[in-house]
Amino acid sequence: MNAKIKKINAEYEKNAAKIADLQARQKELDKQRTELENLDIVGMVRSMGMTPEELAALIEASKNGQMAPAMTEKEETGDEEN
DSSP, X not given: OOHHHHHHHHHHHHHHHHHHHHHHHHHHHHHHHHXXXXXXXXXXXXXXXXXXXXXXXXXXXXXXXXXOOOOOHHHHHOOTTO
16 A cells, blocks of 8 residues: 555544544543533522422513513512521
8 A cells, every 4th residue: 555545644643533532532522511501500590599390481472572471479588497
């Protein structure tokens, strides 16, 4: 086989291995980013004192282009237990 072809084949294989490593790293970074975003979202919801049902209603209302559901008395007056 031609020496130049061997050299190109070797470089090709080396690059293919690097690409596979980078793709695996990219997938891991994407997973970590999604996990951190989800934690932020959960933190925001919890800081607002929303129940899962209230969050579901808010999301459903926003999907339908409606205004957010009316706040409950607890939300309007704040958490008075603290």
